[in-house]
Amino acid sequence: MQKIKNTISFIQDCYKSKGFISLHTPSFEGNEKKYLLETIDSTFVSSVGAYVDQFEEMMTAITNTKKSVAVVNGTAGIQVALRLVGVNAGDEVITQALTFVATANAIAYNGASPIFLDVDLDTMGLSPNSVSLFLEEYGDLRDEGCFNKKTGNKISACLPMHTFGFPVHLDELKVVCDAWKIPIVEDAAESLGSEYKNKPTGSIGEMGVFSFNGNKIVTCGGGGAIVTKNEQLGIKGKYLTTTAKVPHAYEFYHDELGFNFRMPNLNAALACAQLEQLDVFLEKKRSLAAEYKTFFDVSGIKFRDETPNTKANYWLMCVELENQTERDFFLAETNVAKIMTRPIWQLMYRLPMYQHCQRDEQLNAQFLEERIVNIPSSVR
Secondary structure (H helix, E strand, C coil): CHHHHHHHHHHHHHCCCCCCECCCCCCCCCCHHHHHHHHHHHCCCCCCCHHHHHHHHHHHHHHCCCEEEEECCHHHHHHHHHHHCCCCCCCEEEEECCCCHHHHHHHHHCCCEEEEECECCCCCCECHHHHHHHHHHHEEEECCEEEECCCCCEEEEEECECHHHCCCCHHHHHHHHHHCCCCEEEECCCCCCCEECCEECCCCCCEEEEECCCCCCCCCCCCEEEEECCHHHHHHHHHHHECCECCCCCCCCECCCCCECECCHHHHHHHHHHHCCHHHHHHHHHHHHHHHHHHHHCCCCEECCCCCCEECCCCCEEEECCCHHHHHHHHHHHHHCCECCEECCCCHHHCHHHCCCCECCCHHHHHHHCCEEEECCCCC
16 A cells, blocks of 8 residues: 555655664663663672662653552552552452553452453553443442452552553543452553653553653663552562562561662663653653654554543644554554564454453454554654
């Protein structure tokens, strides 16, 4: 198709290359090497060090929260955040099937089960209406919380994921969850720098979790952060991720099952240098998104744009094709042309370990699964 050929030429022009163009390459143009060398010279390369503390302070400021906890990756962060809000083995957590597998895995690591509910077409994230309809049918509200009439299990949390950095409808979701006594943990792994009604994502639920994996807008190779406006929960989070060690000058005593999940100082040094450039990265991302939007508006392919009252970080930009056949052709042609494109994830309930989980019809999720493709989104 001519419109796909035109797209290939446009992306090559954007990146000034006819060689391989990756989906998302990290940009190291700041103090990364300087801070890493300082860390090596200090000999504090593990989970204790000045840059770990600085990283937590920077994340607290960026997200307008009261406490940040540096962790080894976003998945570990979600696992701990869910435990902090009261998710126990045998409980259930409402989330979306249209997500990266880490979202569901973090629930399972707590011995809990996901309930997969549909997404909204505009945000590609968990739909407040889907959650409301599910709870009206299956919710049993008691003094001790919300329970699932079908299974008898407690629904201990709601875990929306801000897909590709596009915020879900958080106000509406919060109204529903508050009415049913269900705390929200935001899977903000992909949305650092995104805003919902002028508030940073990750700051609106009880807790928020970010990822700093190698392909994220800000990276430190691996790493994550839990953020919260509840200072006591944040303090408990740091304690749990530091093997639940009771503070003492020299004795080792651990009074509950904790995790060895603290971010090493080496990674934190890289993260701090990257966070210093976050505003620049966001500006360049939005500039690229504007170029894409101008092009796709006349190309016959739909570019996925931010929704009203939000500001997306455009971590991974994406297009929506007419159907799965056109999607597959688009994927094949672009990858043959050495332009890296990828389909959105397979829905979680299609995976063998989650086929048994309760879910709704997933009409919107299936529609998007058949049509959404990520296109090169690196900072230029």
